Amino acid sequence: MNNNVKIKNIRNLIISLILILATFAILSFLDSNSDEMGYAISIIERSLIFAVVAVSMNLVNGFTGLFSLGQAGFMAIGAYVTAIFTIPIAKRPSVYYINGINELIANIEIPIPVALILGGLVAAGFAALIGIPVLRLKSDYLAIATLGFAEIIRAIIASPMMDKITNGSYGLKGIPAFNNIYEVFILSFICISLMVLLINSSYGRAFMAIRENEIAAESVGINLFKMKELSFVISSFFTGVGGGMLAMFMRSIDSKTFQLSLTYDILLIVILGGIGSVSGSILGAFIITAGKELLRFFDEPLTIGGVNIPLFKPGLRMVVFSILLMLIVLFWNKGLMGGHEITYDNIGKFFKNLQSKLRLKQASNNKQTIKER
Amino acid sequence: MKEVLKLTNLSIIFGGLVAIDDLNLTVNDNEIVALIGPNGAGKTTCFNLITGIYKPTTGNIALNRQTIVGKRPDEITKLGIARTFQNIRLFSELSVFDNVLIADHLRVNDNVFTATTRLNFKQEKFMREQAEQLLEEQGLIHLKDEKAKNLPYGLQRKLEIARALATKPSLLLLDEPAAGMNPQETMELTSLIDNIRHKYNLSILVIEHHMDLIMNISDRIYVLNFGKLLKTGTPTEIQNDKDVISAYLGE
Structure with a gap:
């Protein structure tokens, strides 16, 4: 028994090493050919950022069972904090050329990693404050309250009163970009790893207990409010960091970037990947981000044999995309991963199950042929 | 004998309904006490009061002589009261x-x-x-x-x-543990309850409708009817009590 576990551990270690090497090989290939691969790189970077936000949404919605729709708001906070403190001081007059800049923040520029963490912390602070009244609500009421919060944040950012800080409706430009794809990868990797570690810890178990049955969770000594608040705050922290990363990826942001549709995009990723599955969220982030790009040819006019196909117009892409999503949800109604994780053991099990299923099918086929004779 | 749980003059009113009316109840150390009565008599409400899900309108609940009224359910669990539920509530996934x-x-x-x-x-x-x-x-x-x-x-x-x-826990509350069980399973459960009481040095308060289980293991029985205490006594006393028979047990 113990020996088996040891062999398994060694096997997993070897596979992990190979995977890490393969990942870095791919990354270095992309990075060294960044001129030709620019499109692919930007899709991957975007996917990685959305993976961080989707996993953090899953932490609250999938693992703690709280239906929160405030993601866009927390992303906006993280993005704006990161942007305000990292735009190079020299560039600021040209960014704030209409309204001027508040003197308090005019000369503060902090290193990017610190700014990202600060963005996360501010988002977490807001989450802690609104969590106190809002987390007492159940399911749909919580969704509506958090949705309202996100819209309030967006309205405040765009309001003229904030002109000297957020540049109001003009948005912020000149945000420093990532130097290379490694930075995005490593940042996302750290964020997701931390959340995975949390989910698999005693606290993660307490979150899942709340999702499964609140009253029972309380009856085994779990402080419902404290745990919900904790999950909400931690999730918002990583959502804020994700927002900061998105700001750096896009290089210019305004309040319209963080509309409700952004929350829906993330929700889509979480549901497509599977509620309560981290690997599902990561997979979903890549599928949705890449899918939206790969279907782009539907938007362009198409001519076959001199005949213009009438439907191929801008906008068709989203129609096709939505139909594909409906099909996926119809056939995998628990999401692609259905609450499972991709682990080495599960992959092995999957193939073993497939094998035995095939064998059973073959056996029944044989029986049928015998009967027919 | 040490009192583990003591309810004094406990009442709770929902709207106009007096669900528990002036209930006094004690559970002593290492004792199995049963709470019986017709459906709607307030048995589960009593459990919900003890575990802090409801707050009593009047009266006191004391665990090891310390009042636990007003504490949150998770705090009460930490103080040593654990429970099971009438409709099983596991973390099913x-x-x-x-x-x-x-x-x-x-x-x-x-x-x-x-x-x-x-x-x-x-x-x-x-x-x-x-x-x-x-x-x-x-x-x-x-x-x-x-x-x-x-x-x-x-x-x-x-x-x-x-x-x-x-x-x-030092006190275990079992809410209809034998509900939906066949006689064989009920017998096993009876011995399980008796077993854990000695093994973990527990006091147990149990709600149950299976009379054979109740009469077998409980040291004392409280009979509730319409939120009021109807009778209390040993299993034999309860079995032969006219009021209890007419209200609950039947002829």
Whole structure:
């Protein structure tokens, strides 16, 4: 028994090493050919950022069972904090050329990693404050309250009163970009790893207990409010960091970037990947981000044999995309991963199950042929 | 004899309905006390009052002579009252092992940082050992990786009791533990309850409609009717009481 576990551990270690090497090989290939691969790189970077936000949404919605729709708001906070403190001081007059800049923040520029963490912390602070009244609500009421919060944040950012800080409706430009794809990868990797570690810890178990049955969770000594608040705050922290990363990826942001549709995009990723599955969220982030790009040819006019196909117009892409999503949800109604994780053991099990299923099918086929004779 | 639980003049009013009316009840150390009565008599309400889900309108609840009125359910669990539910409430998508392990959570001293960074590995190991030992004792260890929802009904009941025991209570509240069980399973449950009382040095307050179970294991019985205490006494006294027979037991 113990020996088996040891062999398994060694096997997993070897596979992990190979995977890490393969990942870095791919990354270095992309990075060294960044001129030709620019499109692919930007899709991957975007996917990685959305993976961080989707996993953090899953932490609250999938693992703690709280239906929160405030993601866009927390992303906006993280993005704006990161942007305000990292735009190079020299560039600021040209960014704030209409309204001027508040003197308090005019000369503060902090290193990017610190700014990202600060963005996360501010988002977490807001989450802690609104969590106190809002987390007492159940399911749909919580969704509506958090949705309202996100819209309030967006309205405040765009309001003229904030002109000297957020540049109001003009948005912020000149945000420093990532130097290379490694930075995005490593940042996302750290964020997701931390959340995975949390989910698999005693606290993660307490979150899942709340999702499964609140009253029972309380009856085994779990402080419902404290745990919900904790999950909400931690999730918002990583959502804020994700927002900061998105700001750096896009290089210019305004309040319209963080509309409700952004929350829906993330929700889509979480549901497509599977509620309560981290690997599902990561997979979903890549599928949705890449899918939206790969279907782009539907938007362009198409001519076959001199005949213009009438439907191929801008906008068709989203129609096709939505139909594909409906099909996926119809056939995998628990999401692609259905609450499972991709682990080495599960992959092995999957193939073993497939094998035995095939064998059973073959056996029944044989029986049928015998009967027919 | 040491009083573990003492309810004094306990009442609760929902709207215009007096669900519990001036109830006095004591559970002594290592005693099995039964709470019986017709449906709607207020038995489960009484449990919900003791575990802090409802706040009493008047009256006092004391655990080991300290009042627990106004405390949150999780605080009351930490003070040593564990319960099971009338309609089983397991963490159904989680494994049998995790169900018990979660209940160990409150006895270790860690925080979210030590837990995430795995600096709490000693506590984690301790929790796992405790959970494993408990499952071993309850004869559920061979099912530890099964999802709780996949267990047969009788074992789900057993797991719920095991989970309650994992919080190391001094008082265990069992809400209709034999509901839906056949005579064979009920007999096994009877011996299980008697067994855990001695093994873990527990006091047990049990709600049940299976009279054979009640008469077999309880030291004292309280009979509730319409929120009021109808009678209290030993099983034989209750069995032969005219009021109880007409209100509940039947001729």
